[in-house]
Amino acid sequence: MPDVAANTSLPIVSTDVLDRRWIDVNIPCQAACPIMTDVPGYIEAILNADFETAYRINRLDNIFPGVLGRVCHRPCESACRHGREGLGEPVQICFLKRSASDFGMKPVDLDIDANGKSVCIIGAGPSGLTAANDLAILGYQVTVFEQYEEAGGMMRYGIPEFRLPYDIVRRDVKSITDLGVEIRTNTRIDSWEALDKVKKEYDAVIVSGGCMLPTRLDLPGLESDGVYWGLDFMMRSNRETLGIHPKNVVVIGGGFTALDCARTSYRIGAASTTIAYRRTREYMSFSGEAELEHLHEEGIRL
Ligand code: SF4
Structure with a gap:
């Protein structure tokens, strides 16, 4: 490994061995994060108004802090001690990550020894x-x-x-x-x-070609005109190749992609959009109240 600490105050990749058991017991937010981001470390840096250090701490475990600071489903927040009964609301860890990226991101200055491969x-x-x-x-x-x-x-x-x-x-x-x-x-x-x-x-x-194929439903009529798989719909929308002006839209599903499809339909002019989900609201896999508020504001029925 190059001596990455030589020209920065923090290394750019972490090689520390973590005491997983200790973290599980003592830092529930870090334990809940799928990549075990050092949440207390970067929040403390933000507390000291040192956003650059906060960014670099994030980047040790996650090279997309700007992205995750906006779209992570934030399991760290549901694990946060401050959200426990009688203690108030969880810390807004995800938005703090966003601020670390927005205010602290600097080009990585690193001497790399090429290995010829x-x-x-x-x-x-x-x-x-x-x-x-x-x-x-x-x-x-x-x-x-x-x-x-x-x-x-x-x-x-x-x-x-x-x-x-x-x-x-x-x-x-x-x-x-x-x-x-x-x-x-x-x-x-x-x-x-x-x-x-x-x-x-x-x-x-x-x-590293991705997982682009949908989980197929066993329903008649799925190959008809006007029926899209959720991811295909989003890909076409983001590549500006959708080319439709739907009037009434039904989205089947209860995850983030379903919400994205519904809210995109609203933006491309659908007169009515309804999300149909097979179970009750508490089983839907998006994060919570904020998403429900967006649906309500945009007149999307659930
Ligand atoms: S917002 Fe996501 S990536 Fe960041 S600490 Fe929480 S779970 Fe980890």
Whole structure:
């Protein structure tokens, strides 16, 4: 590993061994975070008005703080001690992450020793970009092939811009290209021949093509005109290839994609939008009251 601490006050990747058991018992928010972000550490930095340190602490575990500061489903907040009965409301950990990114993001200044090896990554979504980030820091020459016009994968094309502005995705992606990673957009590898060619040109290839296929429902009529799979609907909307002006929309499902489809329908002029979910409201997998308020304000029926 390069001596990444040499020219910054904090390293850019964490190699610390965490005492998972201790964290589980003592820091419920950090234990609840899927990537175990050092929540107390970055909140303390914000308390000291040191947003740059707060950003860097976040980036140790998560290279997309701008994105997650807006769209994480924030399990850390439901685990927060301050939200326990009689103690008030949980700390707004996710929005604090957003402020760390918005006010503290600085270009990463890092001396990297090239190791002379090259890696090609197919797919510039979250996993491909994370691999690119970590390999670049280790000294590999990394090239990422992306089939669409822009990098970001699900962050760029699966989430509507009113929830996650495209510029925020671009900013987090830039923190990776700043490390010397090259991203070739509009470059699709879709045959064994193309893959063989890439394998000959690079020392290693990582296939990181995403999970774009929907879980299919067993319902008659799903192939009819005017019926879309949720993710396909969002991809077309974000690529401006939707080309429809729906009047009445029904969205089947109870997760974030269902909400995004419903709220996007409202924005493209649907006269009425209804979300149909097979169980009761408390089983819907979005975060909570804020989302319900948005639906109410936009006249979307549940
Ligand atoms: S907002 Fe998400 S990424 Fe950030 S600490 Fe909470 S769970 Fe982890």
